Every structure is written in structure tokens, then in C-alpha cells.
Amino acid sequence: MSFSLTWLADVLRNAGLNVKTIDGWEGRGRGEVGEIMGVLCHHTAGPKNGNMPSLDIIIKGRPDLPGPLSQLGLGRDGTYFVIAAGRCNHAGKGNFKGITNGNANLIGIEAENTGLDNDSPWPAVQVDAYHRGVAAILKHIGRGSEFCAGHKEYAPGRKSDPTLDMVAFRSSVAAIMAGSADAAVVASTVEPEADSTE
Numbered sequence: 001m002s003f004s005l006t007w008l009a010d011v012l013r014n015a016g017l018n019v020k021t022i023d024g025w026e027g028r029g030r031g032e033v034g035e036i037m038g039v040l041c042h043h044t045a046g047p048k049n050g051n052m053p054s055l056d057i058i059i060k061g062r063p064d065l066p067g068p069l070s071q072l073g074l075g076r077d078g079t080y081f082v083i084a085a086g087r088c089n090h091a092g093k094g095n096f097k098g099i100t101n102g103n104a105n106l107i108g109i110e111a112e113n114t115g116l117d118n119d120s121p122w123p124a125v126q127v128d129a130y131h132r133g134v135a136a137i138l139k140h141i142g143r144g145s146e147f148c149a150g151h152k153e154y155a156p157g158r159k160s161d162p163t164l165d166m167v168a169f170r171s172s173v174a175a176i177m178a179g180s181a182d183a184a185v186v187a188s189t190v191e192p193e194a195d196s197t198e
């Protein structure tokens, strides 16, 4: 059985991004998503060391919140981990442009970062991949850069992630979507199709 976001891996690959699919991702989710209206950006608040040390928690969840916790993970090296094609517990209560059911209507990306001063600034290759991945997803769903929100904008007061400046983030996404952005920070590589649990 597959959920509907099975286009995610190819859309990211076709944008020249490094993509690793997590075994079983097509059928992973807390049921089906609704109409996808945008992207919600997060940071993991996970460990300082390693490329994507929060991956297992995103897949399985925590004692207080069952997984998957987002459709996508973004490692410090700019690699996208495709975790789920269904609904995920990433948004909670909030509101962005009238979208109040983020788990149903927004794709969640958990980028690995502690959210602390010890992890700032973020690696340029990771931020560049964040912009390019969001741009590719928004283009695929036919929405503009304004439909990319930070969790801290969706749930102000309750959430502070990501630590990135989301106004600047959306400007970068818009430039990529308009084709006026500089070349990618790191040249893309072609990955084999094999699944990975790395």
C-alpha cells in the first residue's frame, strides 16, 4: 500500500538534490494526507554530531508523539531522507495563511540542527539544499514561495524552529523558482535507486 506523496523522491532528485529513500517510505504515514498546500520547515533540535542523527526518531516518533514526525529529513550535508509518503505528526496546532491543519495540508521537512548557538550558522550546503528542495516541491504542487512557512510562523509562541530567517528563506526559494538563483553550492551527484536505512 502506498500513500499519495510518492512523487517526493523523484521531484527532489530531478532538482539535482542528493536523495536517500528510507525502506518502506511509500507506505509510511499516519493515514493519508489531504490537499497539499505548502511546506512547513523545521529543525530537529537533535544532537550536535552526525549528519542526520535524528532520523530514527523522525521515523518512529517519541513516547509522547508517534511517528513518522515528518515526510522528509535534511542532513547537514544537504542529503534529503525520504521517510514517509503519508501524513506525519509534524505541525500540531497553528495557522499559516488560513491553513490550520498542517499535518494534513503541509509537507514537513525536519532539517538536522540543534537550534542552539553551537550549530549556527548552518552549513551552506544544507541551507542551499533546503531552499532547492522547498522550491522543487512548491513548483510541483503549483504554489509560490509564499506557501513555505517556518514552524515558528505557523505556531508562534509555541515553536521557535527553524532558527533560519524565513523572509530571506522565501526570497531564496522565489529566486530558485524564477530561475535567477546562483548555481548550487555543491554539484549534484546521481544516486543509485537502492533503499537505505542509513
Ligand SMILES: [Zn+2]
Pocket: 041, 042, 043, 090, 151, 159, 161
Ligand atoms: Zn517544528
